[in-house]
Amino acid sequence: xxxxxxxxxLPAQELALYGLYLGHDVQGLAxxxxxxxxxxxxxxxxxxxxxxxGPTGSGLVVPKQVAxxxxxxxxxxxxxxxxxxxxxxxxLRDYASGHAQEILRVYDDPQFADLAxxxxxxxxxxxxDIAVISASLDFPVPEALLAGGRRVLIFTTEQAxxxxxxxxxxxxxxxxxxGETSVTGDRLVQAMADLGYRAIYSASGPKVLHLLLxxxxxxxxxLTLANRLLGSDPFSTIVEGPLLAPAVGMRLQSxxxxxxxxxxxxxxxxSYDRTG
Numbered sequence: 001x002x003x004x005x006x007x008x009x010l011p012a013q014e015l016a017l018y019g020l021y022l023g024h025d026v027q028g029l030a031x032x033x034x035x036x037x038x039x040x041x042x043x044x045x046x047x048x049x050x051x052x053x054g055p056t057g058s059g060l061v062v063p064k065q066v067a068x069x070x071x072x073x074x075x076x077x078x079x080x081x082x083x084x085x086x087x088x089x090x091x092l093r094d095y096a097s098g099h100a101q102e103i104l105r106v107y108d109d110p111q112f113a114d115l116a117x118x119x120x121x122x123x124x125x126x127x128x129d130i131a132v133i134s135a136s137l138d139f140p141v142p143e144a145l146l147a148g149g150r151r152v153l154i155f156t157t158e159q160a161x162x163x164x165x166x167x168x169x170x171x172x173x174x175x176x177x178x179g180e181t182s183v184t185g186d187r188l189v190q191a192m193a194d195l196g197y198r199a200i201y202s203a204s205g206p207k208v209l210h211l212l213l214x215x216x217x218x219x220x221x222x223l224t225l226a227n228r229l230l231g232s233d234p235f236s237t238i239v240e241g242p243l244l245a246p247a248v249g250m251r252l253q254s255x256x257x258x259x260x261x262x263x264x265x266x267x268x269x270x271s272y273d274r275t276g
Contacts, residue, residue: 001260004269008255017070018114020256020269021077021222027122030083030198036189040202040209041078041222042238043071047229050206051236060236066226070261073112074269075203078222079104080115082128082201084153084192086208089134095142103203104128128201131155131192133183133208137164141172155183155191185215210241213248221250221272227265249275 030037051060250272261267
């Protein structure tokens with residue numbers, strides 16, 4: 001079944017799964033704004049877990065109990081609309097070691113061929129650029145990520161090792177200082193705005209989301225709530241960091257129920273806009 005049920009906004013209606021998030025027109029929304037549109041996406045269990053310990057017991061991975069092809073399709077629909085994708089040094093380390101896949105899979109997976117065509121039709125580059133947030137700069141830049149004229153931008157702190165900065169600039173082309181002791185969301189987004197980026201997709205983790213929320217630069221949150229309870233220690237959820245003060249208000253933008261997801265258990269596709 002390739003349909004889902006929109007529960008909000010009313011009236012309720014059946015919609016096609018394919019194209020659901022393309023219909024949110026991220027590029028159009030970004031074009032209407034004075035500063036870039038920043039959006040993030042997570043999939044979580046009913047008890048709020050987004051990651052559990054890996055098979056070896058070290059490191060955290062997306063739980064296989066909640067990861068599923070229907071959510072992955074919508075992840076791709078969000079990524080394909082981005083000008084630049086926010087990532088981390090850990091992602092590049094995993095990518096270089098073969099433990100992570102390309103974020104946008106529209107060119108090596110036939111099931112997403114329509115999304116590759118979508119970028120062409122909208123006059124976008126073949127792949128969104130990659131922005132890496134890292135204080136340590138302890139990662140390689142895989143040559144595959146630089147193919148086709150794609151840019152890899154590295155955001156770090158003013159205390160970063162100068163020799164490593166030079167090495168990365170020689171390889172990747174651009175290292176940008178976006179904070180004194182830690183990268184800050186406002187300097188990060190302003191630097192990307194100055195480079196001409198309008199739609200910024202955070203495919204990174206809960207610490208980056210905290211960074212964006214603290215700076216007040218996150219605009220939209222997408223959350224898939226999978227109908228499974230996992231437990232697990234340590235507990236990993238969508239935001240990690242000090243208490244947000246004041247708390248960040250999020251206004252519900254849409255709810256869609258996917259009855260066929262997770263082999264019939266179902267899941268909810270939720271989106272929220274930041275208030276204020």
